[in-house]
Amino acid sequence: MRLLYTLAWWLALPLVLARLWLRGRQEPGYRQHWGERLGFYARQSRSPMPTLWLHAVSVGETRAAEPLVDALLAQWPDCRIVLTHMTPTGRATGKALFAKHGARLVQSYLPYDTGAMPANFLRHFAPRICILMETEVWPNLIHQCNRYKVPVVLANARLSQRSLGKAQRLGKLIADAARGITLVAAQTQDDADRVRQLGVRDVVVTGSIKFDVVVPGAALATGALLRSAIGSRPVLLCASTREGEEPLILDAWLRASLPANALLLIVPRHPQRFDEVEKLIAAHGLAVQRRSGLGQDSVVAAATQVLLGDSMGEMFAYYAACDCAFVGGSLLPLGGQNLIEPAALGKPVLIGPHTFNFALVTEQAIAAGGAALVADADALMAQGAALLQDPAELASMGQKALAFANQHRGATPRTVAAIKPLLP
Numbered sequence: 001m002r003l004l005y006t007l008a009w010w011l012a013l014p015l016v017l018a019r020l021w022l023r024g025r026q027e028p029g030y031r032q033h034w035g036e037r038l039g040f041y042a043r044q045s046r047s048p049m050p051t052l053w054l055h056a057v058s059v060g061e062t063r064a065a066e067p068l069v070d071a072l073l074a075q076w077p078d079c080r081i082v083l084t085h086m087t088p089t090g091r092a093t094g095k096a097l098f099a100k101h102g103a104r105l106v107q108s109y110l111p112y113d114t115g116a117m118p119a120n121f122l123r124h125f126a127p128r129i130c131i132l133m134e135t136e137v138w139p140n141l142i143h144q145c146n147r148y149k150v151p152v153v154l155a156n157a158r159l160s161q162r163s164l165g166k167a168q169r170l171g172k173l174i175a176d177a178a179r180g181i182t183l184v185a186a187q188t189q190d191d192a193d194r195v196r197q198l199g200v201r202d203v204v205v206t207g208s209i210k211f212d213v214v215v216p217g218a219a220l221a222t223g224a225l226l227r228s229a230i231g232s233r234p235v236l237l238c239a240s241t242r243e244g245e246e247p248l249i250l251d252a253w254l255r256a257s258l259p260a261n262a263l264l265l266i267v268p269r270h271p272q273r274f275d276e277v278e279k280l281i282a283a284h285g286l287a288v289q290r291r292s293g294l295g296q297d298s299v300v301a302a303a304t305q306v307l308l309g310d311s312m313g314e315m316f317a318y319y320a321a322c323d324c325a326f327v328g329g330s331l332l333p334l335g336g337q338n339l340i341e342p343a344a345l346g347k348p349v350l351i352g353p354h355t356f357n358f359a360l361v362t363e364q365a366i367a368a369g370g371a372a373l374v375a376d377a378d379a380l381m382a383q384g385a386a387l388l389q390d391p392a393e394l395a396s397m398g399q400k401a402l403a404f405a406n407q408h409r410g411a412t413p414r415t416v417a418a419i420k421p422l423l424p
């Protein structure tokens with residue numbers, strides 16, 4: 001089965017590279033570092049520091065990995081980390097987050113899962129361990145790690161019922177890969193139970209590392225500056241919105257009974273859509289400003305109805321600047337996004353009905369009173385309007401969100417403790 005999978009990868013590779021080149025028209029980063037994606041590396045002497053390898057696909061996984069990266073480097077002070085990604089935005093986020101570690105952290109793209117390419121990666125970097133964040137299971141990569149005797153850890157692991165069904169339909173391919181995983185550190189007991197159904201032998205429940213993310217002081221300062229530019233206007237943030245959600249949000253905004261001076265702050269999840277979303281806002285007849293157009297002393301004009309968050313790496317700042325936050329990817333069946341970040345900043349959280357990727361944490365946040373489920377975009381605007389016009393309820397819900405986030409901290413040291421026996 002794995003041989004057919006490998007053959008399919010090689011046959012698809014020209015199409016994969018063509019798609020990469022086309023995506024590079026909107027995101028130039030996709031046209032850079034192709035050698036790394038193909039498992040080619042410049043000749044260099046091997047690092048004298050033992051190497052730990054951590055893979056974080058894109059922005060969300062990279063930001064979630066921050067506490068774990070810091071803890072690993074503190075626990076093994078003679079080691080370095082190779083941090084791999086699949087997207088340019090993930091790589092850029094990692095560069096910004098981990099510049100503080102200097103030469104102790106290097107970045108690369110993960111090679112495509114052809115078998116030979118991951119093998120080249122392993123020979124070049126010689127990692128002592130492979131730590132995959134959340135849901136990454138690559139059959140050939142795991143096979144090559146087993147071949148080179150590199151333990152494989154799936155950290156902060158989550159597996160929805162839907163994803164389990166998809167994995168089981170792949171049969172022996174995923175079953176063999178699952179058996180090749182040395183350790184899974186699962187977010188919840190339900191995640192652990194589902195992972196065991198795939199055949200992983202060693203599974204522990206550690207909680208979600210995302211609760212341990214420390215809000216950077218610089219992000220708070222940027223958020224304060226942004227809030228100063230906005231002024232005293234009530235702000236409803238729609239964060240990490242996905243394609244198809246913005247029209248629903250904008251239509252509902254126009255129908256809603258919101259405070260006359262309310263500001264809608266929209267931050268699309270994918271940067272290549274910034275221009276598209278700006279045109280969509282204008283097509284709805286709404287006055288729009290872009291975050292990138294705000295200089296040091298600029299202000300958001302009183303006539304501006306929508307502020308478009310078109311910057312990278314500032315999500316904490318956007319959360320800090322708002323009064324109430326809706327977490328996108330949840331109005332449509334896309335699985336939702338991480339609601340822990342706004343909760344950690346003490347912001348009331350609104351979330352749509354489609355949260356299957358974050359089901360338990362969403363249920364827990366709602367039960368704690370720090371989040372509210374909205375059925376659709378109109379319900380989102382109705383709930384948002386009610387909170388923006390009720391300062392006492394807004395503050396109470398924000399305090400409950402913060403208490404919820406603080407209550408669930410501690411996954412990082414539990415994960416490091418589980419990894420320790422695998423490293424000398």
